Amino acid sequence: MRYTYLGPSGTFTEAALLTVPGALDAARVPATSVPDALERLRNGEADAAMVPIENSVEGGVTATLDAIAAGGADLRIIREVLVPITFVLVARPGVSLEDIRTVSTHTHAWAQVRAWAAANLRGVDYVPGSSTAAAALGLLHENPGYQAAVCSPTVAQQHPDLEVLAHNIGDNKNAVTRFVLVARNKPAPAPTGADKTTLVIPLPQDRPGALLDLLEQFSTRGINLSRIESRPTGEFLGSYFFSIDIDGHLHDARVRDALRGIHRVSPGVQYLGSYPRADQRVTAVDTLHSEDAFDAARDWVEALFVGGRPEGLKHNI
Numbered sequence: 370m371r372y373t374y375l376g377p378s379g380t381f382t383e384a385a386l387l388t389v390p391g392a393l394d395a396a397r398v399p400a401t402s403v404p405d406a407l408e409r410l411r412n413g414e415a416d417a418a419m420v421p422i423e424n425s426v427e428g429g430v431t432a433t434l435d436a437i438a439a440g441g442a443d444l445r446i447i448r449e450v451l452v453p454i455t456f457v458l459v460a461r462p463g464v465s466l467e468d469i470r471t472v473s474t475h476t477h478a479w480a481q482v483r484a485w486a487a488a489n490l491r492g493v494d495y496v497p498g499s500s501t502a503a504a505a506l507g508l509l510h511e512n513p514g515y516q517a518a519v520c521s522p523t524v525a526q527q528h529p530d531l532e533v534l535a536h537n538i539g540d541n542k543n544a545v546t547r548f549v550l551v552a553r554n555k556p557a558p559a560p561t562g563a564d565k566t567t568l569v570i571p572l573p574q575d576r577p578g579a580l581l582d583l584l585e586q587f588s589t590r591g592i593n594l595s596r597i598e599s600r601p602t603g604e605f606l607g608s609y610f611f612s613i614d615i616d617g618h619l620h621d622a623r624v625r626d627a628l629r630g631i632h633r634v635s636p637g638v639q640y641l642g643s644y645p646r647a648d649q650r651v652t653a654v655d656t657l658h659s660e661d662a663f664d665a666a667r668d669w670v671e672a673l674f675v676g677g678r679p680e681g682l683k684h685n686i
């Protein structure tokens with residue numbers, strides 16, 4: 370396997386990738402952005418891409434949600450990884466906290482240290498970085514355009530030319546970022562009973578109750594949503610899609626049944642894959658929505674056709 374990820378080496382995304390069995394010894398190509406990582410996947414330079422998708426403090430990583438939604442029908446999420454997030458502030462040796470006027474890091478990281486920075490780096494200017502590690506490594510170049518960076522403790526350990534000025538500066542000490550491993554043309558990993566399925570669903574235009582129609586497809590099949598976010602499609606003002614995670618696997622009868630319902634309401638729905646939950650929390654399914662209940666319902670309807678199905682009647686159960 371050849372992997373790509375939001376780099377350079379030292380990002381939280383690389384830490385997520387290194388939890389994948391075999392990734393440590395595999396080819397790993399750092400990408401400069403999430404769209405760059407997905408492009409390397411699409412053009413065949415890599416077999417799988419690790420990208421951040423959701424943070425417990427800042428919410429969805431919009432760059433990833435948009436890039437995956439636009440990524441084409443054959444992209445599939447095959448694994449999710451949760452990484453606890455801890456930040457440090459680094460600078461070149463000799464720079465003190467009082468000297469700092471400009472700081473760089475990834476926008477999601479900056480959002481997670483905002484209160485600390487307001488209290489400890491008053492009046493500081495923020496310079497957006499393509500990742501935490503890119504911001505930290507930039508300090509090793511001549512004139513990076515900023516004096517300090519917010520990054521993971523790992524980057525600081527790997528580079529003795531960086532000095533840690535403050536440890537554990539995240540505003541929320543329990544922050545966790547969720548990453549997904551995306552591949553092309555891959556069948557879903559086998560169901561485990563503790564699975565998620567990710568969907569991208571365009572909201573039908575100008576129809577009262579369209580969102581309710583979509584959500585009902587899940588609720589009537591006893592399916593829990595673990596994430597729902599709306600994003601503009603970019604086509605015109607008011608045109609949105611929903612990025613949704615549900616508890617369950619494509620192999621579950623209730624999920625397949627819900628997908629059929631969703632397709633009727635929104636034919637542009639995209640299936641982005643079913644994969645094991647990182648927290649391994651088993652999905653509770655009541656008897657009403659069990660495999661047996663769906664099988665029994667299908668068999669009962671089939672049996673209503675005395676003498677078999679009439680010719681030409683399509684199988685749609």
Ligand SMILES: O=C(O)C(=O)C[C@]1(C(=O)O)C=C[C@@H](O)C=C1
Binds near residue numbers: 379424501
């Ligand atoms: O910049 C990095 O190190 C990343 O891996 C990106 C990223 C993100 O996109 O949220 C990942 C985890 C942290 O929440 C901050 C930044």
